[in-house]
Ligand SMILES: Nc1ncnc2c1ncn2[C@@H]1O[C@H](COP(=O)(O)OP(=O)(O)OP(=O)(O)O)[C@@H](O)[C@H]1O
């Protein structure tokens with residue numbers, strides 16, 4: 001047997017909806033507004049009832065006016081002051097036979113979806129740009145070689161070595177993108193085990209040895225004795241350390257100093273990498289962990305950077321339950337830090 005909903009049921013349903021709902025009579029006076037609508041317009045309980053549509057404001061007012069006049073449904077996306085969220089507003093007529101008896105307006109918060117759309121299109125734009133730059137350069141050099149430059153063996157060798165560098169940059173970019181996406185999509189299963197951080201830092205210092213000596217940098221490692229083991233996926237931890245040390249080396253002038261510290265703080269082990277490099281301006285500090293963000297695009301690209309290194313660091317550390325931080329003074333140097341949980 002069908003059950004007829006009474007007002008109590010309808011009130012409960014309305015109160016539980018995430019979307020704001022307001023119903024109007026044929027004169028545009030509010031008959032009912034649910035809790036989400038009251039929150040949206042920052043008013044107390046039942047304060048919207050009896051208000052006219054004019055009191056709600058500009059664009060919504062004209063949408064409701066149109067629905068009451070013509071009986072068509074209308075949609076719009078708008079910011080509703082003083083809120084910063086974007087709402088999709090859908091207004092439908094309430095009809096009996098041919099008469100328009102009133103209107104219902106539904107307000108849905110679509111901010112996350114719109115931000116996601118924007119991030120996605122920025123990301124695609126950035127990737128395309130990063131791929132196009134080395135490809136254009138490779139194409140240019142190959143054409144010049146085919147046009148006759150390959151007859152001169154010195155020029156040929158020089159151009160081929162540029163093509164080699166650019167190809168390497170392309171493959172590094174693609175590798176970095178795959179690393180990011182595999183961690184983000186949780187496709188790369190994180191396999192944390194008790195790991196000796198000191199051992200990892202020493203092995204990464206060894207791997208980076210040639211770059212360190214090429215720039216005559218002084219690299220120091222300071223560590224507490226008996227440092228606790230940490231819970232981490234060793235390959236990913238190495239990637240974090242490599243990316244941070246790579247930056248410290250890249251952005252520090254010759255004969256500069258890099259200090260790696262590891263110490264315990266409560267239930268975490270903190271690793272910091274301090275350099276005496278160029279530093280990062282204050283207004284860029286909070287952006288350096290964003291994908292593709294580079295303080296000085298030209299300089300970083302010249303050094304082979306794609307701007308993904310720190311985004312990868314942040315993802316790996318946060319997916320281990322740790323945190324990243326940065327402090328810097330332009331012209332003096334920077335300190336990047338990561339934390340991991342102790343075993
Ligand atoms: N130690 C540092 N000193 C000064 N600036 C830094 C340092 N580390 C990072 N930065 C700045 O932050 C930006 C982002 O760093 P990130 O490691 O993400 O990218 P990248 O080094 O440019 O390229 P990639 O690491 O992908 O090869 C760099 O371009 C640089 O401007």
Ligand SMILES: [Mg+2]
Pocket residue numbers: 243246247305309310
């Ligand atoms: Mg880097």
